[in-house]
Each structure stands twice: as structure tokens, then as C-alpha cells.
Amino acid sequence: MNKRSGIESKKRIIDAALRLFSEYGYSKASMRMIANAAGISIGGLYLHFKNKDELYLTLMKSKMDDFAGRTMDSVKDIADPAEAINAFMTVTLDYAKKHKGLILLQGRELGFTFGLEMKRKFFKKQRGIIEDIIRCGIRTGIFRKVNVRETAKIIFSVIRGFVLSIVVEPNALFSPEECGSLILNGLLKRDGK
Amino acid sequence: MNKRSGIESKKRIIDAALRLFSEYGYSKASMRMIANAAGISIGGLYLHFKNKDELYLTLMKSKMDDFAGRTMDSVKDIADPAEAINAFMTVTLDYAKKHKGLILLQGRELGFTFGLEMKRKFFKKQRGIIEDIIRCGIRTGIFRKVNVRETAKIIFSVIRGFVLSIVVEPNALFSPEECGSLILNGLLKRDGK
DNA sequence: AGTTCACATGAACAAACGTTCAGGTATAGA
DNA sequence: TCTATACCTGAACGTTTGTTCATGTGAACT
Structure with a gap:
């Protein structure tokens, strides 16, 4: 061979x-x-x-770049912020579900000193996308005047949690649609309805 | 010595x-x-x-029991569901922040075969608490008629994501209060306001 | 004082680890 | 056919790992 x-x-x-x-x-x-x-x-x-570290990092870098690219693409030309949030959610979660390997790899070994900086950059970029959507939503009067950065963190946290769930409880996953709905509408009953 | x-x-x-x-x-x-x-x-x-595995499992078990007990206590005699959701959120996130060690330990080594069953049980129990609160909220007409199980999963996912954030991006944490507000009110503007 | 027993020690062991290196082989161009 | 080159091999090395074991030690009870 x-x-x-x-x-x-x-x-x-x-x-x-x-x-x-x-x-x-x-x-x-x-x-x-x-x-x-x-x-x-x-x-x-x-x-x-040249060694194990390099192999690991090469792996991570290429897969994460691919991941980031795809989520970015899926959102970039959706005008309606509510729809964009939903799309981002769906694409991200679907991608995560389909690429369990990457997710496992990236979730595991969390405290790794030598991959951390790269991961942080990745997360920041992803969160930036959400922030843009929220800002757009507020500007156009569709969203409440929430704290943009905090809210983006929270939404991103849902995603991160989902991703973790894939690993720990693969058969206890929620649907991206239901999730989008909760984030948009909240739990409390609307006045009108 | x-x-x-x-x-x-x-x-x-x-x-x-x-x-x-x-x-x-x-x-x-x-x-x-x-x-x-x-x-x-x-x-x-x-x-x-008797060996490394036993040491690890003993550790996990005792700390997780402690964790579960505290969150349970903090919610059990709050009547208002909205308030209970907030309390659960706050207590859980604060506990996580205070006990980074445990969180790191439990988040790391995710795919561990030999600790998984225990973790799943823990998560199920925690999710059960949230489900109860939501059911109560719907029954008393305060919450919308959401899918209880799905919604509980989502809320729990936020928590899980927060916990993960503690490890990966300690200075990018959101406030529990803001989070409770988003979950309760949603992102979309209310009709009345 | 002697025996017992719970607690402690660290050298020793086999296995597994990441990594290196002296060497081997098939292809491409001369 | 010969040489150069790119790719590949696996025994070997030095560490480190989890675990065992023969041996010690001090307090408590007889």
C-alpha cells in the first residue's frame, strides 16, 4: 500500500x-x-x-473556516431581521447536527490553551453576525430596543447550548423553528392575543 | 507529614x-x-x-448532587412562574460562575463514556424543574401555550450555553436578568407598546 | 509491652505515549 | 539504465502513564 x-x-x-x-x-x-x-x-x-499539535490545529482551522463561511452566506441577503434570526439559527443548528465530529472536537478539550485564541475569534465573528441582525431589527422598528450585545450573547448561548446537547443528549434536541419562535415571541402572553 | x-x-x-x-x-x-x-x-x-475512574466519578457525583439540590431549593416556593424562571436562571448561572472548577470538569471530556449516564440523569432532572414551571405558567394563563418539552429544552440550552461560555469566553458573559427578560418577552415589539 | 490496625510510603512494572531516524521503494526525468 | 525525488516504513528511544506491593509508622486496645 x-x-x-x-x-x-x-x-x-x-x-x-x-x-x-x-x-x-x-x-x-x-x-x-x-x-x-x-x-x-x-x-x-x-x-x-510535524507533530500532534499541528495536526489538531490544522484540522480545527480548516473546519471552522468552512463552518463560518456557510453560516455567513446563509444570512447575508435576507432583508427581514426576524427571518434572518430564524435562518441563522436553523443553518447553524443543522450544520452542527450534520457535523457532529467537528462539534465534538471543538467542544471537547475546552480548556486547551493552544486552540483557545482561534476559537474565541470564531465565536466573536459569529456573534457579530447576530448583532448586525438585531441592530437592523431595532432600526427598522421590528424589534424591541434591547441591549444588542447582551442579546446577541444570549442567542449565541442558545446555539452553543444546542451544540453541547448534541454531544450529551442527542435525542433531547429541540427544533430550530420552535427556538426561533421563542426568541422572537417570548414566553409571556401577548396583550392582544 | x-x-x-x-x-x-x-x-x-x-x-x-x-x-x-x-x-x-x-x-x-x-x-x-x-x-x-x-x-x-x-x-x-x-x-x-481504587483507581482514577473512581476518583473522577466520586468527584462528579458529589458536586452534581450539591448543584442539583441548590437549584431545586431556590425555586420550590416561588409561586409566580415568570419569577420562578428568572430565579432558576439566576441561581443556576450564579452557581456556575462561582464554581467554574466543577463546570470545567463537567464540560470537558464530553464524550466520556463512563460519566455520561450520570450527567444525563442530572440534566433530565434539571429540565424537569423548568418544565414544571412552564406548565404552571400555562395553566395559570400567564404564559403562551408553547410546547412545554421543547421550550424547556431551549431554556435549558441557554443555561448550558452560558456554562460553556464561562469556559471559553469568561468576559463575554451575559447577565441572567437580561436573559430572563428575553426569554419572557421575546425580541419582537409588543403590539401595545 | 505487645499486638493490631488504619494510614502512609515510594521504588518498581508493564504499557502506552509522541517523536525520530536509518533505511526502503516506486515513479519521473536524464 | 541510472539518478533524483517524493513518499513511505517500523523498530527504537526516552518519557510518562496508571497501578501494585513490600515495607514502614504511629496510635489504640489488650
Whole structure:
């Protein structure tokens, strides 16, 4: 099983690493396991990534960029803020559900010193999108005059919680639609209705 | 530093373990480190806990029981559902903020097979409290007729997200009050106002 | 004073870890 | 056919891991 195309090997390594990091966590997924799953030798693995940290970070970076790009795209040309909130919610949660591997990987090893800065940047960017939507909603008079930053944090927290739920209680997930509805309408009865 | 009271040693071990598990995670906090921090020998550690798993689980169990008890107490004799939601939120989030160690410990190592069942039970119980409050709110006509289970999941998800935020972005936390307000009132402008 | 017993020690062990390295092999160009 | 190059191999190394065990120690009871 020799003489492969280099980039293809690298790709197989990344795939295997994502799978194993996700299932076992950073510490318990050993380089040997990853090499094995990728159909390459241990030495070969180190030919493509200079060490375990680099492998992990490369993985994270590429997947998170992809994630961010998609959510951004899905919202950018929706005019109605209420609809945009819903869309952002739905896209994010669906993506998370479909890519459990990434989610597991990123949720786990939380206190990791060496991936933290990257994650923070990612979160800030995502929260920024929500803030823009809220500001737009307030400007156009559709939303109440809430504290934009606080509210964005809260909404983002719902998403983060959902993502965590995927890991801990996969069969206790709520529907994105119901969630959008609660965020928009609240729990209290409307005066009129 | 010999001849201690046994239970006191055990207590020191638990303290040290919580601190080190929290800071370094399950895998990277070694039994030697824990023994060291507890001021006991490696062998002595195994006198009190038969292995690393047991130490971890004992820790988790005791802290989670404490957590559950406190949140339960804080809500049980508040009549107004809206107020109860707020109280539950505040107490839970404050507790989480005050006990970062526990939170880190429990958020980290998410995919752990051997602690999962316990965690699920804990979450279910907590969600049950919220469900009761919502049901009460609907019955008394204060809340809209929402899907109780779904809504409870969502609210719980906010909490879970907050808890995660403590770890990842400690200075990007929202206020429990603002959060309660959003959940109760929603984002859309009220008809009357 | 002697025995017992709960608590404590740290050297020792096997296993697993991340990483390196001396070497091997198939392809591409000469 | 020879050489250069890119890709690959797995034994080996030095650490560190969780866990065990033969041995000690001091207080309490007989």
C-alpha cells in the first residue's frame, strides 16, 4: 500500500484524525491510532504534520473556516431581521447536527490553551453576525430596543447550548423553528392575543 | 507529614483532584500530580480510591448532587412562574460562575463514556424543574401555550450555553436578568407598546 | 509491652505515549 | 539504465502513564 499521491494521504490523515479526535478526544486519540485509521505508517504521518499539535490545529482551522463561511452566506441577503434570526439559527443548528465530529472536537478539550485564541475569534465573528441582525431589527422598528450585545450573547448561548446537547443528549434536541419562535415571541402572553 | 485522619486525607485528595482535573482535564491530570497537590504519596492515593475512574466519578457525583439540590431549593416556593424562571436562571448561572472548577470538569471530556449516564440523569432532572414551571405558567394563563418539552429544552440550552461560555469566553458573559427578560418577552415589539 | 490496625510510603512494572531516524521503494526525468 | 525525488516504513528511544506491593509508622486496645 505504498506510493500514494501525497495530498491524498494528507487528506486521509485529516479525515481519520477528525474521526478519532472526535470519538476519543485529543489525549486519548494517539498518533498510532490515527496513522492506522488513515492507512499510513507512524513515520509517514510525521511526514505530513510535524507533530500532534499541528495536526489538531490544522484540522480545527480548516473546519471552522468552512463552518463560518456557510453560516455567513446563509444570512447575508435576507432583508427581514426576524427571518434572518430564524435562518441563522436553523443553518447553524443543522450544520452542527450534520457535523457532529467537528462539534465534538471543538467542544471537547475546552480548556486547551493552544486552540483557545482561534476559537474565541470564531465565536466573536459569529456573534457579530447576530448583532448586525438585531441592530437592523431595532432600526427598522421590528424589534424591541434591547441591549444588542447582551442579546446577541444570549442567542449565541442558545446555539452553543444546542451544540453541547448534541454531544450529551442527542435525542433531547429541540427544533430550530420552535427556538426561533421563542426568541422572537417570548414566553409571556401577548396583550392582544 | 504522616498519620492523618483518613477522612481528612480523602477530602484533601478530592479538593486537589477537582482543581487539577479542572485545570488540565482528565487525561492530563496525572495521579502523581493529584497525589502531590494533596500532600500524599501515590500509593496513599490508591488507598482511598481504587483507581482514577473512581476518583473522577466520586468527584462528579458529589458536586452534581450539591448543584442539583441548590437549584431545586431556590425555586420550590416561588409561586409566580415568570419569577420562578428568572430565579432558576439566576441561581443556576450564579452557581456556575462561582464554581467554574466543577463546570470545567463537567464540560470537558464530553464524550466520556463512563460519566455520561450520570450527567444525563442530572440534566433530565434539571429540565424537569423548568418544565414544571412552564406548565404552571400555562395553566395559570400567564404564559403562551408553547410546547412545554421543547421550550424547556431551549431554556435549558441557554443555561448550558452560558456554562460553556464561562469556559471559553469568561468576559463575554451575559447577565441572567437580561436573559430572563428575553426569554419572557421575546425580541419582537409588543403590539401595545 | 505487645499486638493490631488504619494510614502512609515510594521504588518498581508493564504499557502506552509522541517523536525520530536509518533505511526502503516506486515513479519521473536524464 | 541510472539518478533524483517524493513518499513511505517500523523498530527504537526516552518519557510518562496508571497501578501494585513490600515495607514502614504511629496510635489504640489488650
